[in-house]
Amino acid sequence: MVATYIPQGYNQSGQLGDVCCVNGVAWPRLEVRRTLYRFRLLNGSNSRPYIFEFSNAQPFFVIGGDLGLLDAPATAPWVRVSPGERVDLLVDFRGIRDGETVDLVNTALNDLGNTVFMAPELRSVMRFTGAGDGPAAELPPVLRDGPGHPDPLEPPPRPDSVRTVTLMGLNDTSRPVPFSTMMSLNNLAFLSSDIDLARAGTVEQWDIVNTTPFDHPIHLHLARLRVIGRQPILTSAYFAANHPPRFGIRWAPSADAFALGPEQGPPPWEAGWKDTVECPTDTITRVLVRWPAVAELGFDPDAVIPVPPGAVAVSPGSDDEMTDGMAEPGEIRGYVWHCHNLDHADHDMMQRIRVQP
Numbered sequence: 001m002v003a004t005y006i007p008q009g010y011n012q013s014g015q016l017g018d019v020c021c022v023n024g025v026a027w028p029r030l031e032v033r034r035t036l037y038r039f040r041l042l043n044g045s046n047s048r049p050y051i052f053e054f055s056n057a058q059p060f061f062v063i064g065g066d067l068g069l070l071d072a073p074a075t076a077p078w079v080r081v082s083p084g085e086r087v088d089l090l091v092d093f094r095g096i097r098d099g100e101t102v103d104l105v106n107t108a109l110n111d112l113g114n115t116v117f118m119a120p121e122l123r124s125v126m127r128f129t130g131a132g133d134g135p136a137a138e139l140p141p142v143l144r145d146g147p148g149h150p151d152p153l154e155p156p157p158r159p160d161s162v163r164t165v166t167l168m169g170l171n172d173t174s175r176p177v178p179f180s181t182m183m184s185l186n187n188l189a190f191l192s193s194d195i196d197l198a199r200a201g202t203v204e205q206w207d208i209v210n211t212t213p214f215d216h217p218i219h220l221h222l223a224r225l226r227v228i229g230r231q232p233i234l235t236s237a238y239f240a241a242n243h244p245p246r247f248g249i250r251w252a253p254s255a256d257a258f259a260l261g262p263e264q265g266p267p268p269w270e271a272g273w274k275d276t277v278e279c280p281t282d283t284i285t286r287v288l289v290r291w292p293a294v295a296e297l298g299f300d301p302d303a304v305i306p307v308p309p310g311a312v313a314v315s316p317g318s319d320d321e322m323t324d325g326m327a328e329p330g331e332i333r334g335y336v337w338h339c340h341n342l343d344h345a346d347h348d349m350m351q352r353i354r355v356q357p
Contacts, residue, residue, distance in 0.1 A: 015046035016119040022126050029127045032093045035134025039089045047341045049082040055103040064088030067273035069143040071152050074268030082217035082278040084340030087269050096130035103127050111215045111281055156226045156288055159205035164252045169212040183349040187251035194250050196353040201293030208285040209255045211235050219276040221335040227266035228286035233258045235282045255284050276340055294357050301355040305332045
């Protein structure tokens with residue numbers, strides 16, 4: 001019998017297993033030849049972030065991220081990939097001998113929340129074994145701005161506005177059980193009638209304030225992101241100076257006054273356009289959000305999407321209501337932004353946003 005203080009359905013650490021699967025295979029092995037290999041990594045885990053390293057300390061050559069190539073390969077001794085993030089890598093196996101093995105391992109430590117919930121750590125990922133010579137290959141000096149290459153990455157655009165958003169951990173008072181934890185964005189339920197608005201064709205700066213003991217990968221639909229940097233904050237002072245209202249009332253004050261140190265720029269693998277960004281605990285993560293113009297899209301992003309016959313649309317409930325309401329006659333529009341930890345997105349770390357022309 002296993003005792004736990006977390007009620008059924010409320011484990012906000014998320015689903016973190018003890019077996020690593022790559023392309024559907026548990027702890028696979030791959031024979032590699034002495035050449036350069038390109039790997040496109042997608043973290044498809046429910047909740048677990050990874051810091052990938054090689055057992056022999058050989059570097060990665062990062063060539064791209066979520067939404068395309070970097071300007072040139074960037075050397076990195078390790079790469080961190082949270083759920084939903086992608087990274088494009090070149091790996092140099094030209095120095096591996098026949099029969100020699102190199103392991104890809106995960107060196108990510110649990111955040112505070114997962115430590116408290118005793119989430120299992122997961123170290124081994126997969127093994128590579130040297131198996132003969134391969135075709136000649138050289139690391140490309142540039143990836144953009146050359147013959148047959150895409151245009152270089154433009155400098156980060158200046159924002160038209162600044163938006164502060166908060167990542168919060170709350171007690172779900174609608175459930176009569178102890179420790180009924182839930183996650184929230186801006187202190188709102190997903191079905192809140194307080195819906196975010198954005199303007200197509202504009203650039204916003206989002207200051208994402210993570211007040212929880214968990215790291216969160218935040219994903220925006222439709223938009224593209226450029227990471228500006230991250231800055232730690234004293235969350236207790238932030239709360240003391242800006243006491244949150246009851247759940248269901250928007251709460252997103254600036255946290256700039258509670259910074260503990262200088263802002264740190266993004267690591268090499270975050271230099272390009274992205275759609276998902278890792279937001280560490282007790283930190284402001286600043287990103288530029290570019291909403292595409294209507295002309296780029298070729299459609300009105302705020303157009304009503306009719307509900308097909310026989311289908312049901314979910315409408316906002318009251319601000320402090322946790323139950324679903326049914327829309328009559330029913331219409332849906334807009335997009336969402338959410339935590340890519342799937343357990344967090346389910347309850348209740350997802351918000352709707354309308355992108356208006």
